[in-house]
Amino acid sequence: MVINVRVVVALGGNALLQKNQKGMYTDQLENARRTAKFLADIIENEPELELVITHGNGPQAGAIAIQNDAAKDIVPPMPLDVINAETQALIGYMLQQSLKNEFARRGLKREVVTIVTQVVVRRNDPAFQNPTKFIGPYYTEEEAKRLMKEKGWIMKPDPRGGWRRVVPSPEPIDVVEKEVIMKLLELGIVPITVGGGGIPVVFENGCFEGIEAVIDKDLASSLLARILRADLLVILTDVDYVYLDFENNAKRIPLREITLNEIKQYYDAGHFPAGSMGPKVLAAIKFLEAGGREARIGHLEQALNVIKGLSGTRIKP
């Protein structure tokens, strides 16, 4: 009996949109095709891997929120759970098409499919009392105050300028479609799932129901890796390693191999910024604390080397 190695690979925003790009479809598709090559490298070299792909959706969700807002007098705007769903298909479509093409080009017989995925959060999660995640368009203070009254939104001045809506980022606690994902994996199919952290839902009175929130994609990927009893959680981003003193180019130190306890100390000491490396490190910590064998954080372009353990930060129990 062959025991396959099961790996959850979480793609960062750079997999689909570069920082200087406006979000043109042609640019996003080109990035998806580039990303597909790095992922196909993994399948081609490690054909026994069971691969799950997850991804962020920040720029795409922002764009759809702006579109909803711009047309709000003609078309009823959709809530955040629906906007997340839309980004899952928008991004999933590009990734699944690009991967399928790349697999075929290399003669790899693997199917890949995007699963619309709901992720459960608790309504009494403290995040709902203290929303922190900025989303959607920028408004003037006056507009913001009107929207807060009209829609019950919470809005705050964004350090980047203007007022924006802030929404809760609660902790993910379950993946509704986990059984399906598990079965697809067992069949050798590559699922693209929990996109943008998953569609946030609560489970109350035996029913799932959408809720307005944004789930961190790295934490959702970590949860999924725990549920699937994955061997590896791999977070791919636009830096080669997790660094100490990242902002200080001269002094910064890449972490190549580190234990759970060590990185927890750095995490607790505030070494990793909340908006970037923080959630990735926390996702790795949670995965290892739940019994995961190893978590890795590395560069998208080094995907295969990260899988092989030759690049990226390796975090072990």
Place this chain on the structure above:
Amino acid sequence: MVINVRVVVALGGNALLQKNQKGMYTDQLENARRTAKFLADIIENEPELELVITHGNGPQAGAIAIQNDAAKDIVPPMPLDVINAETQALIGYMLQQSLKNEFARRGLKREVVTIVTQVVVRRNDPAFQNPTKFIGPYYTEEEAKRLMKEKGWIMKPDPRGGWRRVVPSPEPIDVVEKEVIMKLLELGIVPITVGGGGIPVVFENGCFEGIEAVIDKDLASSLLARILRADLLVILTDVDYVYLDFENNAKRIPLREITLNEIKQYYDAGHFPAGSMGPKVLAAIKFLEAGGREARIGHLEQALNVIKGLSGTRIKP
């Protein structure tokens, strides 16, 4: 060995949006929940059925096209293939959540999941020379002429007033994710697929690539039923039967049971309007011509009775 009966059920627009509704999320969700009850009736009474769900997306695709247009100076608009993908997740999310809740309420152990699905068309399909399907916002003649120049769109006066974009509605010839759909069915999972006719793609030089078109959802459902070698194609809509002389309330005749040859004669004689019953009847004809056992067209609220053969038009070879 038990041979399961495999059924493709195609939901019409009324499953998610009633004619008098504006597209509020709360209304769409309520409709999805109502639709889920009719579909759960099938699973509860015919637990051995392998069920595939497909659906239209007209109003939702229209809404997203309007949103794209309203924000076009801030956010790059997405092409039609991406808009279709977005509607697949928007509608699929609501249906899959409502079905899962309804299954649980009735103690039915069935998983349900939305598969982002691409459908192949031919670039040399004559529809690309003669686009006929109106989509998106209404414009003045002046705006329309500017857009035709700027974007290369084809625009025509819509009989309902104003100028609108017209896009090709080519014939679907393959479903890219068919292997995955087949495997899900074999596992007893209910897939929601080829939403809105599927994401239109062409297959050229070994690669799939999106193309701007809108595929008829009934024809895509018929194709899927043929690919899956389904026993039954069931098209649910807002009338009980296919009628002759439908517009004439006093004289109209419901077709209860009819052969392929008979309905083909009525179809060729122009009995079924292009915008409504025409594509449904054509979808049934194509399914039966390819060896399907039976096609049925009936009312969504009668879903179980249609499956049982007690309501709806039954079309046999």
